[in-house]
Amino acid sequence: MSNPPAIQVRGLEKSYKDLHVLRGVDFEVARGSIFALLGSNGAGKTTVIRILATLLKADAGTARVNGFEVAAQPADVRESISLTGQFAAVDEILTGRENLVLVARLRHLKDPGPIADGLLKRFALTEAGGRRVATYSGGMRRRLDIAMSLIGNPPVVFLDEPTTGLDPEARLEVWQAVRKLAEGGTTVLLTTQYLDEAEQLAGRIAILHEGRIIVDGTLAELKALLPPAKVEYVEKQPSLEDVFLTLVKGRS
Numbered sequence: 001m002s003n004p005p006a007i008q009v010r011g012l013e014k015s016y017k018d019l020h021v022l023r024g025v026d027f028e029v030a031r032g033s034i035f036a037l038l039g040s041n042g043a044g045k046t047t048v049i050r051i052l053a054t055l056l057k058a059d060a061g062t063a064r065v066n067g068f069e070v071a072a073q074p075a076d077v078r079e080s081i082s083l084t085g086q087f088a089a090v091d092e093i094l095t096g097r098e099n100l101v102l103v104a105r106l107r108h109l110k111d112p113g114p115i116a117d118g119l120l121k122r123f124a125l126t127e128a129g130g131r132r133v134a135t136y137s138g139g140m141r142r143r144l145d146i147a148m149s150l151i152g153n154p155p156v157v158f159l160d161e162p163t164t165g166l167d168p169e170a171r172l173e174v175w176q177a178v179r180k181l182a183e184g185g186t187t188v189l190l191t192t193q194y195l196d197e198a199e200q201l202a203g204r205i206a207i208l209h210e211g212r213i214i215v216d217g218t219l220a221e222l223k224a225l226l227p228p229a230k231v232e233y234v235e236k237q238p239s240l241e242d243v244f245l246t247l248v249k250g251r252s
């Protein structure tokens with residue numbers, strides 16, 4: 001194949017003692033796409049991500065990331081990825097810009113300053129860049145966390161529940177940041193418990209349930225699995241999220 005997938009997972013299995021969490025997980029993620037791994041709490045999403053990021057060994061099956069086998073070529077895989085967890089790993093005492101410069105230095109990159117400024121701009125944090133992270137909102141922190149994970153331009157980015165715990169406005173900000181990532185050619189594998197998040201962001205969605213991928217397809221393909229809704233003559237009510245966002249935006 002001339003354009004192999006960015007991520008290829010076959011027959012992945014993992015148990016923690018008697019708990020058989022992954023029972024044969026298969027999926028592929030095309031280069032430059034956003035793929036959502038959807039599943040309830042405890043479904044095994046983080047376990048999949050940790051295996052792909054070489055932090056955890058699978059009991060069976062194979063996984064390739066950026067063409068490299070996670071079990072056999074962990075160093076190559078690590079150079080190809082970044083991982084952003086649910087809990088932002090930023091230093092509160094430092095400013096946003098200082099956090100970025102620090103990571104760029106740790107990665108031995110030339111010109112850490114311009115790299116930091118470029119990322120601040122890309123994630124709409126230029127004005128906040130000189131402020132301590134302790135003063136940031138949840139959405140700003142998460143954006144900074146994603147920005148930090150992009151230093152060195154990894155081709156594959158894992159976002160483990162990037163918006164869990166964020167308010168609706170902050171979620172929208174993070175969604176915009178994720179979309180920009182994919183527009184720039186980065187492959188994004190994100191996990192989420194939120195159906196609307198998968199719907200909003202992902203080109204393909206897979207549902208992890210009881211250790212296996214039970215469906216995998218585009219949103220249109222997933223919707224086609226259900227019979228069309230009966231036409232009902234009711235007024236369309238705005239969702240609570242619509243109401244919240246309209247009211248909050250009107251005040252800012």
Ligand SMILES: Nc1ncnc2c1ncn2[C@@H]1O[C@H](COP(=O)(O)OP(=O)(O)O)[C@@H](O)[C@H]1O
Nearest residue numbers: 016019021039040041042043044045046047048
């Ligand atoms: N290190 C561990 N030891 C024992 N059980 C674990 C460990 N990590 C995760 N689990 C269990 O495995 C299941 C899947 O966890 P996880 O992959 O974190 O799910 P998710 O990210 O989808 O919420 C859960 O039941 C969790 O309690």
Ligand SMILES: [Mg+2]
Nearest residue numbers: 045046160161
């Ligand atoms: Mg998890």
